[in-house]
Amino acid sequence: MNDHRGFESVIGLEVHAQLLTRSKIFCGCPTAFGATPNSHVCPVCLGHPGALPVLNRAAVEHAVRFGLAIGCRINQRSVFARKNYFYPDLPKGYQISQFDRPLCEHGQLVVDVDGQPRPIGIIRVHLEEDAGKNLHQGSDPSRSYVDYNRAGVPLAEIVSAPDLRSPAEAVAYLRELRAILIYLESCDGNMQEGSFRCDANVSVRPVGQSALGTRTELKNINSFKFVAQALEHEIERQIDVLADGGQVEQETRLWDEEAHRTRPMRGKEESHDYRYFPDPDLLPLVVDDGWLERLRRERPLLPADRRARLQGELGLPAPDVAMLVEDKALGDYFEAALSRCPGNPRAVANWVVNDVQALVKNAVGGAAACPVAPDALGALIGLVDAGVVASAGARQVFFELAAGRASDPAVAARALGVELVDDSAALAAAVDQVIASSGAEVDKYRAGKKQVIGYLVGQVLRRLGGKVDPKQVNELLRRRLDA
Amino acid sequence: MAIGSEQVLHIAALARLELGAAEIAEMQRDLGAILDYVEQLRGLDVADVEPMTHAATLATPLRDDAVVTPPGAAALANAPARAGDLVAVPRFLE
Numbered sequence: 001m002n003d004h005r006g007f008e009s010v011i012g013l014e015v016h017a018q019l020l021t022r023s024k025i026f027c028g029c030p031t032a033f034g035a036t037p038n039s040h041v042c043p044v045c046l047g048h049p050g051a052l053p054v055l056n057r058a059a060v061e062h063a064v065r066f067g068l069a070i071g072c073r074i075n076q077r078s079v080f081a082r083k084n085y086f087y088p089d090l091p092k093g094y095q096i097s098q099f100d101r102p103l104c105e106h107g108q109l110v111v112d113v114d115g116q117p118r119p120i121g122i123i124r125v126h127l128e129e130d131a132g133k134n135l136h137q138g139s140d141p142s143r144s145y146v147d148y149n150r151a152g153v154p155l156a157e158i159v160s161a162p163d164l165r166s167p168a169e170a171v172a173y174l175r176e177l178r179a180i181l182i183y184l185e186s187c188d189g190n191m192q193e194g195s196f197r198c199d200a201n202v203s204v205r206p207v208g209q210s211a212l213g214t215r216t217e218l219k220n221i222n223s224f225k226f227v228a229q230a231l232e233h234e235i236e237r238q239i240d241v242l243a244d245g246g247q248v249e250q251e252t253r254l255w256d257e258e259a260h261r262t263r264p265m266r267g268k269e270e271s272h273d274y275r276y277f278p279d280p281d282l283l284p285l286v287v288d289d290g291w292l293e294r295l296r297r298e299r300p301l302l303p304a305d306r307r308a309r310l311q312g313e314l315g316l317p318a319p320d321v322a323m324l325v326e327d328k329a330l331g332d333y334f335e336a337a338l339s340r341c342p343g344n345p346r347a348v349a350n351w352v353v354n355d356v357q358a359l360v361k362n363a364v365g366g367a368a369a370c371p372v373a374p375d376a377l378g379a380l381i382g383l384v385d386a387g388v389v390a391s392a393g394a395r396q397v398f399f400e401l402a403a404g405r406a407s408d409p410a411v412a413a414r415a416l417g418v419e420l421v422d423d424s425a426a427l428a429a430a431v432d433q434v435i436a437s438s439g440a441e442v443d444k445y446r447a448g449k450k451q452v453i454g455y456l457v458g459q460v461l462r463r464l465g466g467k468v469d470p471k472q473v474n475e476l477l478r479r480r481l482d483a
Numbered sequence: 484m485a486i487g488s489e490q491v492l493h494i495a496a497l498a499r500l501e502l503g504a505a506e507i508a509e510m511q512r513d514l515g516a517i518l519d520y521v522e523q524l525r526g527l528d529v530a531d532v533e534p535m536t537h538a539a540t541l542a543t544p545l546r547d548d549a550v551v552t553p554p555g556a557a558a559l560a561n562a563p564a565r566a567g568d569l570v571a572v573p574r575f576l577e
Contacts, residue, residue, distance in 0.1 A: 021548045022548050022549070022550050023548050023549060023550045023551070027551070028546075028549060028550055028551025028553075029550070029551070029553045030550045030553070036568055037567075037568035037569050038558075038559055038568050038569065038570065039553065039555065039568070040553055041553055041558050041559065042551075042553045042554055042558055043554075043558060046558055046559075048558075054544060054545070054546045055543055055544075055545050055546065056545070056546055056548050057545040057546065057547060057548065058547075058548035059548075060545070079536045080543075084497070084498075086499060088570075088572040088575060101536075134575075135569065136574070136576075138566060138569070138571075139566065140566070140571070141574065142573070142574050143564075143566070143571045143572065143573065143574050144571075144572050144573070144574045144575050145566055145569035145570065145571055145572070146569060146570045146572060147568070147569055147570075148570070273493075273497055275494075275497065278536035278537065280537065282543050283537050283539055283541050283542055283543035283544075284536060284537065284542060284543060285542065285543050286542035286543070
């Protein structure tokens with residue numbers, strides 16, 4: 001995509017992240033999702049005359065923590081402004097936002113696509129209030145409907161520089177941004193419910209040209225998959241237009257999931273003339289030195305820290321690292337299991353990204369709600385490493401724990417009868433029997449087809465009811481056959 | 484500083500105001516006078532003055548993140564039209 005029919009794409013992203021506060025940004029109404037429509041509203045968030053906004057300290061802290069995490073300069077004095085426009089979901093006729101003096105500026109985030117890390121500039125992070133939710137399906141086709149529960153929920157708007165050069169980079173940027181917000185416990189990152197939303201500005205230009213092409217803005221993209229698809233389609237569309245000698249029109253387009261293409265927003269677009277001015281209802285926001293210093297000191301673990309540990313310190317394979325970093329709950333689970341079984345990080349990672357991940361894939365709460373406690377998994381892997389159970393038996397124990405029929409892996413192994421027997425006489429006898437009765441395979445092995453050993457190991461295990469360590473069987477077989 | 488009638492109409496449209504010919508002329512005069520005043524201010528040397536966004540010099544007060552039980556249906560009593568829990572508006576397209 002970086003060089004596409006002689007064109008390169010230039011992408012900038014605007015992310016709106018709902019901040020995890022209990023109450024709204026300027027009033028005490030609850031922020032919980034899924035309540036009865038219009039039950040979380042009051043004179044302030046409905047913009048009744050005379051009602052005054054009072055800023056929520058927690059919203060400021062979330063935004064500052066995030067700004068610090070991406071290396072922003074924190075403007076210790078920032079200003080709230082009114083962004084004026086009329087829309088049914090905006091009760092006051094203006095949105096309280098920040099304009100020329102945002103809370104955070106000049107950050108940076110490194111994205112890594114195919115092992116090529118690139119810094120992506122973040123122009124600004126500012127605080128604003130969310131709008132209500134419009135519904136267009138109702139009993140009366142001449143009406144639309146509005147639920148204002150979301151109006152006034154705190155948002156951080158995060159604006160990237162036009163530094164992204166491909167849909168893959170855009171998705172990598174969004175994943176990292178989302179992971180940071182989740183690590184900070186500042187946003188739940190739920191794209192379906194709209195708590196992490198993305199608009200994209202995209203243009204194309206001939207490779208080698210430094211001036212930017214005319215951009216379009218893409219809205220309505222609510223999953224990573226759709227971000228990639230919408231950008232790919234829009235880039236192709238723009239290149240088609242230019243290749244045909246046409247001009248790209250500056251407009252807002254929507255991603256149409258069903259038609260699988262972007263289309264212009266219907267109707268005349270609102271004029272982007274918002275007549276911002278400082279909100280006279282709010283004094284400047286001052287983050288004093290002490291407050292800022294405390295937030296700096298309280299810096300929690302970030303995705304980059306975990307990545308460095310898993311990759312650098314523990315040497316885990318890249319796909320495992322990616323999964324354990326992006327899914328914070330899964331990464332936390334890994335660390336907890338590893339603390340019980342510190343000698344074998346690779347085995348623990350393998351269990352967690354495969355078995356635990358499969359078990360909790362669709363569960364609310366993810367790995368944090370896994371029915372197998374991380375401590376129990378650590379203990380189980382310890383049993384495998386000590387040669388007490390084979391990996392096939394360990395898997396049976398895992399499912400026993402997952403089903404809630406046992407909590408102690410050692411007890412479960414005994415109850416299931418999958419503990420390995422340490423009976424070398426029985427093993428030797430079984431190996432001899434298998435060699436005697438598998439003449440054809442033994443000949444193949446001796447003729448150089450070493451892979452038939454797998455079949456022979458299987459035969460021995462079958463005779464012993466799986467209660468021996470396959471590694472041990474393999475060794476003994478080779479010794480006999482190679483003699 | 485002169486301000487054209489098209490500019491007045493543009494601003495009026497953004498504010499959803501309908502102005503008659505006499506009102507447009509009046510607005511041109513009033514807005515022009517305000518801009519003249521701003522033009523005077525422009526002549527001042529403010530290089531060493533911190534930009535002011537509010538007449539009060541204090542910092543905005545902050546509240547703790549605590550939920551206050553919302554007033555419920557009373558808050559919506561003045562909505563022009565409702566359908567169940569929802570506020571009904573003339574249909575618009577996105």
